[in-house]
Structures are given as structure tokens and as C-alpha cells.
Amino acid sequence: MSVVFNPIESYRDDFTFRNTSKAIKRFPFPFPEDQYMYSVNIEPALKGEAGSVFEHWFDIDEHYLSEVAERAKVLEKDPDRCLVMPHMECAAWDSLALLMTHLARDYPEWFELYQSGDQWVWVNHALNLRQAFTYGDSETLPCEPLEYITRQVQGDFAILDQRDNNLWMDAGMVTGPADWSIKFDAGMNFTQWHAPVPMAHKMGVFDRALKYLMNIQVDRPVRRLNWTMTVNPRLDTSSETYHEWGHERSLVTPDNVAQMVHLRVELQFLARLPRSHALMFSIRTYLIRLDELATQPEWACRLHRVLRELPDELADYKGLSQYRAMVVDWLKSYDPAERPCCAE
Amino acid sequence: METECQNRLPSQPSYAQSIPKLSSRVLISMIQDAEHPKAIELLSMVNALPVSKVLTNIQWEAGVIDPVVSDALHSTSVGSHLAICGDERFIWACWSVASQAGWLNDEMTLLKTEDVRNLYCVHCGHIQAISTQTEAECQSCQVQLFVRDHFSQRLGAYMGVCLDANQPYGGEVK
Amino acid sequence: MMRSMIEVEVTKVKQITDVIREFTLSPMTGSLPGFSSGSHIQLHLPTSVRVLKKAYSLLSDPADTSSYRIAVRLQEHSKGGSRFMHERLSEGDHLHITPPANLFAPNSFARHHLMIAGGIGITPFLSYLAEFQRQSKSYELHYAYRGGVTDAYVTDLRQAFSAKLHTYDSNLEQRLDLDQLLSNQPVGTHVYVCGPERLRLAVQEAATKNAWSPSRIHWEAFAGAEPGQAFQVELARLNKTLEVSADESLLEALEASGVEIPNLCRGGVCGQCVTTYLEGEVEHRDAFLSQADQSQQLMPCVSRGRCGSRLVLDL
Numbered sequence: 001m002s003v004v005f006n007p008i009e010s011y012r013d014d015f016t017f018r019n020t021s022k023a024i025k026r027f028p029f030p031f032p033e034d035q036y037m038y039s040v041n042i043e044p045a046l047k048g049e050a051g052s053v054f055e056h057w058f059d060i061d062e063h064y065l066s067e068v069a070e071r072a073k074v075l076e077k078d079p080d081r082c083l084v085m086p087h088m089e090c091a092a093w094d095s096l097a098l099l100m101t102h103l104a105r106d107y108p109e110w111f112e113l114y115q116s117g118d119q120w121v122w123v124n125h126a127l128n129l130r131q132a133f134t135y136g137d138s139e140t141l142p143c144e145p146l147e148y149i150t151r152q153v154q155g156d157f158a159i160l161d162q163r164d165n166n167l168w169m170d171a172g173m174v175t176g177p178a179d180w181s182i183k184f185d186a187g188m189n190f191t192q193w194h195a196p197v198p199m200a201h202k203m204g205v206f207d208r209a210l211k212y213l214m215n216i217q218v219d220r221p222v223r224r225l226n227w228t229m230t231v232n233p234r235l236d237t238s239s240e241t242y243h244e245w246g247h248e249r250s251l252v253t254p255d256n257v258a259q260m261v262h263l264r265v266e267l268q269f270l271a272r273l274p275r276s277h278a279l280m281f282s283i284r285t286y287l288i289r290l291d292e293l294a295t296q297p298e299w300a301c302r303l304h305r306v307l308r309e310l311p312d313e314l315a316d317y318k319g320l321s322q323y324r325a326m327v328v329d330w331l332k333s334y335d336p337a338e339r340p341c342c343a344e
Numbered sequence: 345m346e347t348e349c350q351n352r353l354p355s356q357p358s359y360a361q362s363i364p365k366l367s368s369r370v371l372i373s374m375i376q377d378a379e380h381p382k383a384i385e386l387l388s389m390v391n392a393l394p395v396s397k398v399l400t401n402i403q404w405e406a407g408v409i410d411p412v413v414s415d416a417l418h419s420t421s422v423g424s425h426l427a428i429c430g431d432e433r434f435i436w437a438c439w440s441v442a443s444q445a446g447w448l449n450d451e452m453t454l455l456k457t458e459d460v461r462n463l464y465c466v467h468c469g470h471i472q473a474i475s476t477q478t479e480a481e482c483q484s485c486q487v488q489l490f491v492r493d494h495f496s497q498r499l500g501a502y503m504g505v506c507l508d509a510n511q512p513y514g515g516e517v518k
Numbered sequence: 519m520m521r522s523m524i525e526v527e528v529t530k531v532k533q534i535t536d537v538i539r540e541f542t543l544s545p546m547t548g549s550l551p552g553f554s555s556g557s558h559i560q561l562h563l564p565t566s567v568r569v570l571k572k573a574y575s576l577l578s579d580p581a582d583t584s585s586y587r588i589a590v591r592l593q594e595h596s597k598g599g600s601r602f603m604h605e606r607l608s609e610g611d612h613l614h615i616t617p618p619a620n621l622f623a624p625n626s627f628a629r630h631h632l633m634i635a636g637g638i639g640i641t642p643f644l645s646y647l648a649e650f651q652r653q654s655k656s657y658e659l660h661y662a663y664r665g666g667v668t669d670a671y672v673t674d675l676r677q678a679f680s681a682k683l684h685t686y687d688s689n690l691e692q693r694l695d696l697d698q699l700l701s702n703q704p705v706g707t708h709v710y711v712c713g714p715e716r717l718r719l720a721v722q723e724a725a726t727k728n729a730w731s732p733s734r735i736h737w738e739a740f741a742g743a744e745p746g747q748a749f750q751v752e753l754a755r756l757n758k759t760l761e762v763s764a765d766e767s768l769l770e771a772l773e774a775s776g777v778e779i780p781n782l783c784r785g786g787v788c789g790q791c792v793t794t795y796l797e798g799e800v801e802h803r804d805a806f807l808s809q810a811d812q813s814q815q816l817m818p819c820v821s822r823g824r825c826g827s828r829l830v831l832d833l
């Protein structure tokens with residue numbers, strides 16, 4: 001079944017972003033239980049059901065054109081959100097190759113790739129682009145290869161160098177992060193960039209996760225889900241722009257909570273890049289408005305319980321504390337109290 | 345003695361309390377202020393090693409790389425040790441030159457003298473010197489910043505992020 | 519989780535020296551998964567007794583995924599892998615291999631790459647050289663061998679990399695002075711060693727003597743378990759007792775009895791095969807577990823029960 005793109009929606013100013021009922025049905029609801037705590041929730045990224053967000057390595061959905069336009073806006077103001085250190089050049093080409101081959105295979109109606117030795121032709125029908133280039137020669141592309149390809153894909157990307165028994169964030173394209181900064185975190189290792197996360201270090205979550213990630217093999221990707229909440233459907237909730245969007249957290253009222261607050265889920269996908277031995281970490285963000293989410297009452301019920309029980313430390317870190325009580329209140333009517341929720 | 349806080353962030357730099365015993369034959373020392381007690385202690389042990397080079401009066405501000413320093417850092421062989429002694433700004437400016445040259449963290453001893461450090465404004469990218477305070481105004485974009493403990497070795501700076509998103513540029517206290 | 523295997527055909531067998539043979543493995547259709555310099559694959563060898571699993575470095579150019587090449591040295595007292603490869607495997611045979619994995623990748627931050635190979639340990643460096651050359655990296659290769667016996671590829675290397683190649687033929691009493699070599703490497707050098715255990719130990723010793731940081735020293739570890747003494751092992755939950763002979767690893771013995779354990783490096787570094795034991799004295803030979811963990815866990819790909827003590831595994 002072919003993806004159909006919505007006309008361009010906005011992730012800022014007038015916030016016209018909406019999910020169709022089809023997008024709501026395939027939303028990756030992240031809670032397997034009534035409580036949430038950090039854990040090493042990583043699993044092999046096996047092919048999921050047709051039409052689901054897990055079907056392909058890189059999910060393209062109805063918001064494709066809007067996300068591509070949003071990324072272009074962020075980069076226009078802040079071009080350094082895409083960054084590739086000199087020793088990551090091979091990994092950047094690896095990333096381009098991986099993305100192009102998977103997109104062309106999984107979405108042949110939108111993307112095509114023709115390879116003859118190092119002479120490649122890339123066709124993107126969605127954006128009406130056709131590019132012939134020499135693989136490995138940046139001069140033959142309009143811009144640096146990681147930037148070239150990730151301007152045409154949904155989701156953020158961090159490309160990690162593996163050395164000294166650690167992973168290093170030495171390249172990336174990050175225009176829609178959940179309150180962190182690639183410009184600040186670049187060059188850090190796994191432990192360093194996770195420094196601000198509460199509780200998880202002491203639980204040993206990061207040590208165990210790191211060992212697991214360093215063993216990821218070619219063609220054996222893994223994935224995990226992470227979540228937070230965002231006021232308004234804003235993709236660029238970066239630290240860089242926090243002074244512009246942070247105040248929106250105090251605009252939530254009991255009357256507008258269901259229209260303003262969104263559950264933000266990141267489908268994180270990690271794949272070994274074959275030639276460079278770097279790791280690709282893609283962060284595919286899905287936003288859903290509270291009242292959209294409540295069209296699936298079992299989700300609303302479970303979210304109610306998760307948020308009610310969430311430790312304060314986590315709620316503070318995720319930036320929910322100002323409006324959590326209002327969300328919990330609004331969701332209460334979906335929770336039949338004593339019975340367990342039946343969300344899967 | 346510096347008191348290490350219980351809840352140090354894993355990205356926070358740690359500095360040597362004293363100069364470790366070294367097995368290397370070559371020690372290069374980069375010293376900001378040769379009069380400081382830590383520098384004096386460092387200089388006193390320098391003579392014990394077969395080869396040592398002491399670099400003082402280093403040009404290091406504003407991203408300038410002193411050619412003498414760069415030369416000394418490149419022309420030695422693996423197995424040498426580097427001691428950097430100065431305030432945090434000096435330390436990380438030198439660290440950056442050294443790591444560009446291929447030095448590893450475990451080949452360097454960082455000796456902190458004064459509490460002068462760099463603050464990176466995450467909103468505009470400006471870097472400015474501060475002391476131990478936890479709040480500062482960005483000199484470039486005027487956002488009122490909270491100084492986090494989150495530290496980037498590459499930038500040699502702590503992260504400054506808008507203190508109050510409802511009043512990014514400060515204002516009357518209500 | 520069993521990793522899915524790839525079926526390949528042996529499309530070429532080439533005698534490189536008296537004791538070293540090269541095998542070209544080609545996919546049944548299409549191309550093989552890409553790989554990075556220093557990668558290895560595991561071969562599953564259907565010997566008459568059991569399926570043996572052996573890890574070998576890929577020596578081909580990572581730019582070429584139309585086939586993989588490996589080289590195998592016949593081990594003198596081999597009852598298993600290398601004898602099978604030399605005597606039984608021929609062109610046209612089919613084999614199963616794992617996808618490539620890499621536990622010996624070059625350090626991307628290195629300013630200079632110093633490679634030290636002993637005999638058949640040259641193989642991973644052949645894939646290094648292809649990339650270093652292409653990316654104009656700074657490197658040198660020191661290659662010690664016995665002329666006419668373990669001097670695999672030396673003629674090709676002389677032709678392609680003469681300026682950066684230093685050879686040491688033990689027949690000609692040419693010796694590699696490691697202390698001298700490691701005493702004057704430029705800042706930013708990383709050293710990589712692959713070959714017999716004693717070569718690795720000698721490099722480590724010379725590096726320590728010259729105050730090298732351990733993170734500058736890299737070695738290929740999967741060369742396989744050094745032989746040990748035979749011992750007995752009990753599997754508590756399966757209620758089974760196995761004999762592990764002197765020339766097989768505990769992991770191999772478990773596999774032979776039908777117990778599948780996740781594994782990758784088969785050399786005590788990746789951590790995949792970690793197994794809990796309940797009783798017994800263990801000769802730990804891994805580079806993965808902390809000392810504290812070693813009181814309860816062992817890596818069966820390299821570690822062994824001490825002879826005479828009763829080893830009981832939580833399996």
C-alpha cells in the first residue's frame with residue numbers, strides 16, 4: 001500500500017500539524033505496562049506488520065513533505081545542526097548508501113536508485129529531485145552527503161564512531177530533538193551525552209546498553225522506543241530554541257490541555273554501517289495530540305496510569321511538571337479505575 | 345582540597361588533585377602561571393624526568409594556536425606525558441590543541457588552578473568566561489542563562505541554557 | 519537468538535604457501551553484506567564428527583562485496599578446522615557463514631597506524647591496507663614470518679606497498695626489534711598486532727616498557743582458545759555431564775552436545791557467550807568480565823574448568 005502525503009503542515013507558528021485516523025492507528029504507543037521506568041528496552045528490529053511503523057527500517061509517512069520543509073527551515077537559520085567531523089566522511093557516505101538503498105527498495109513509488117559501479121543516480125519523486133553523482137566524491141553532490149540525504153528523510157540522525165570501547169557522537173543531523181543540542185553534545189561519548197539523564201546511570205542502564213550497542217552487526221539492527229510530551233506539535237524542541245518554546249508549557253490550561261499537549265514518541269533505530277563500522281542512530285519522532293490519542297480509549301487509560309505514577313524526577317527531567325496534573329485530570333475519565341487497561 | 349559533589353554529572357571534567365607518578369620518559373608541561381603553587385609543585389618534579397619541556401607564556405586565547413606549542417606537541421613520541429596547569433579555560437584550550445595532535449586523555453594530567461571557566465550559550469553559540477556562579481547573562485544574545493554542570497570537552501565549556509523561559513531576557517521581578 | 523547464516527560457494531582455492539591456503543567464498547545470488555577493515559566471519563564446517571565453528575578474518579578489499587576471501591594456515595596437530603579446510607574443502611563446495619562482525623577495527627582518530635603481523639596474522643591487515651591506501655592514511659606494516667612457509671602474500675605486498683613494508687624472515691635471522699620500534703612512534707600512533715600469542719605479548723611488553731597508553735594497543739583476539747587440559751563439566755538444569763577435551767573449548771563442547779549459546783568473537787572479548795556457573799574453579803581467559811563478575815560468570819569460548827575441580831554451569 002502506497003503512502004499518501006498530506007499537504008504541507010506546520011510545526012511552528014500556526015501549528016497546522018494533524019494526524020489522520022490512519023496515522024493515529026499506526027502510532028507507536030510506547031507503554032507495555034501501567035507504570036514506566038527506565039530500562040534497557042532494546043530489541044532486534046525485526047520487520048513489523050505491513051503498514052505499521054515497524055515495517056521498514058526508515059518509516060516514511062503522511063507527514064513527509066511537512067517534515068522535510070520544517071528541517072529546511074531549521075537549517076536555514078542554524079546550518080550547524082548538521083555536523084560531520086572529518087574522520088566521519090566515510091560514515092557519512094555509508095549513511096547515504098544505507099538510506100538510499102532502503103528507501104528505494106521500500107518505497108519504489110517515491111524513490112529510485114540506479115547504481116553502476118560508483119556512478120549513482122538518485123530519484124526522489126516526492127520532492128521532484130534527480131541527482132547523478134559519483135559515490136565517494138562530495139564534489140558531485142550539491143552538499144555534504146549526510147546533509148544531502150537526511151534533508152530528504154524524516155527523523156533525526158546521530159552517527160556514532162566506535163573506538164576506545166565507546167561510541168562517540170561525531171556526526172549528525174538533528175533538527176527536531178527532545179530538549180538536547182547536537183551542537184553542544186557533538187564529540188561526546190555515550191556516557192557523557194547521557195549525563196543529564198536522572199536515575200538511569202545508577203541503575204546500570206547505560207553500561208549495559210553500551211555493551212549491547214557495540215556488538216550490533218551489519219544487517220542486524222535494533223530498536224527501542226522513548227517518549228516525552230510536547231506542548232503544541234513542535235518538532236524543533238531543541239535546547240537551541242528553548243528560550244522560544246519553553247514558555248508554552250505555562251500556557252496549558254484545563255480547557256486547552258487536550259488540544260495543546262502531545263505525546264511525543266521516538267522510534268530509535270540503530271544499524272551498523274558496513275564500510276565504516278560506525279553506528280547509525282535514527283530518531284523518528286511521532287507526535288499525537290491528547291484528544292487524538294483518546295480516540296483509542298485503552299491508550300488514554302494507560303497513559304493516565306503511567307503519568308499519575310511517574311516518579312517526580314523523571315517528570316521534571318522530561319519537563320512535564322508544570323502541566324502533568326492537568327493531563328492526568330483530563331485522562332481520568334478514560335480510566336475505569338480498578339480494572340487493568342487492555343492496551344497491548 | 346576541592347570538594348567533589350556527590351552527584352557529579354558523568355560529563356563533568358575531573359582534575360588531578362596532585363601530580364601522579366609517571367612512567368614516561370618525556371614530560372611536557374604547559375603552564376599558565378608559573379607562580380601558582382600547583383605550577384611550582386609541577387616544576388619541582390619536572391627535573392626528575394630524563395626529558396622535559398616546560399612551556400610558559402603560551403598564546404592561547406581566541407583560538408590561536410601557538411606555533412611553539414603545536415610543534416612541541418607534534419614532535420614527541422608515543423609514551424610521553426603532558427601536564428596542563430592553569431584555570432579551566434586555559435586547560436581546555438590546551439587540551440584541544442593536544443587532542444588535535446593525537447594525545448589521549450590518559451596521557452594528560454590536568455591541574456586546575458583558578459575557578460575561571462567557559463560558558464557556552466546554547467541559544468547563540470557564544471562562549472564567555474565566568475567564575476563559579478550558576479547564572480549569567482549571555483553577552484551576545486542577552487538571554488539570562490542557567491549554568492548547567494553538563495560539560496563539553498570539545499568546546500571546553502559548560503552549557504548555559506535559558507533560566508526562565510517565561511522571561512528569557514530577564515525583567516522586573518514580580 | 520541464532521543469527522541467520524549465509525550460504526556461500528567456495529569458488530576458488532589457492533595454495534599461497536606450503537601451509538597456507540586461500541579460499542574465495544561467493545554468494546549464491548547477488549552480493550554479500552558489506553564489511554569494514556578488520557572484520558571476521560565464522561565458518562560452520564561440517565566435519566564427520568560435528569559442525570565446527572571457526573572465525574577467520576576477511577582479507578579482501580572492503581570495497582568489493584562480490585565475494586569474501588579468507589586464508590587458513592594448516593595447524594600441525596589439527597584434528598579439526600584447519601585440517602578439514604585444507605584436505606576436504608574444494609571448489610564448488612557449499613558452506614554456511616555468519617555475516618561479518620568487527621572486533622578489530624582501525625581507530626579512526628589515529629594519526630598513524632602501526633601494523634605488526636606474524637605469519638598468518640597478516641590477513642586482517644590486507645583489508646586495512648586497502649582502505650588506508652584509498653583514504654591516504656599514514657601507516658606502516660611490520661611483517662614477521664618464516665620464508666617459504668608462512669610468508670603469505672609477501673610478494674604482492676612488496677609490489678604494492680614497498681615503502682611502508684618492513685619484513686623479517688626468521689630463516690634469515692632477521693629480527694623485529696619491538697622495543698626499538700615502539701620507542702619512537704609519533705604522537706597519535708595506534709599499534710595493531712595479529713599473529714601468535716607470543717607476538718602479542720611481546721608487543722604489549724614493549725609498549726608497556728615505553729609507557730604506551732593501553733588504549734593505543736589493539737589485537738585480534740578471536741584466534742581461538744589456546745589448548746588446555748581436559749576437564750569435566752556438569753549442566754545443572756539439563757542434568758548432563760560433558761567431557762571437554764584438551765583441544766576443544768568449553769563452548770565447542772557445549773555446541774557439540776546440542777547446547778546453543780549466543781557467541782560472536784569466540785575469543786573472550788565480545789561478551790555474547792557469558793554463562794553463569796554455580797560451583798567449581800575456573801581458569802578465566804577472557805578480556806570481558808570484571809574480576810567481580812568472574813566469581814559467578816565465565817566466557818566458555820575461552821575459559822576452562824580447572825583440571826580436577828568440578829565445574830557446574832547454570833544451564
Ligand code: HEM
Nearest residue numbers: 038039040041158180193194196197205209227228281318
Ligand atoms: C547510541 C545512540 C544514542 C544516542 C545518540 C542517544 C542520545 C540521547 C540524548 C542526546 C539524550 C538526551 C540527554 C540530555 O538530556 O541531554 C538521551 C536521553 C536518553 N537516552 Fe539515549 N541515546 C542513544 C541510545 C540510547 C539507548 C540504547 C538507551 C537505552 C537504554 C538510551 C536511553 C536514554 C534514556 C532513558 C534517556 C532519557 C530520555 C527521557 O527520559 O526522555 N539511549 N539519549
Ligand code: FES
Nearest residue numbers: 784788789791819
Ligand atoms: S563469544 Fe565473544 S566472549 Fe565468548
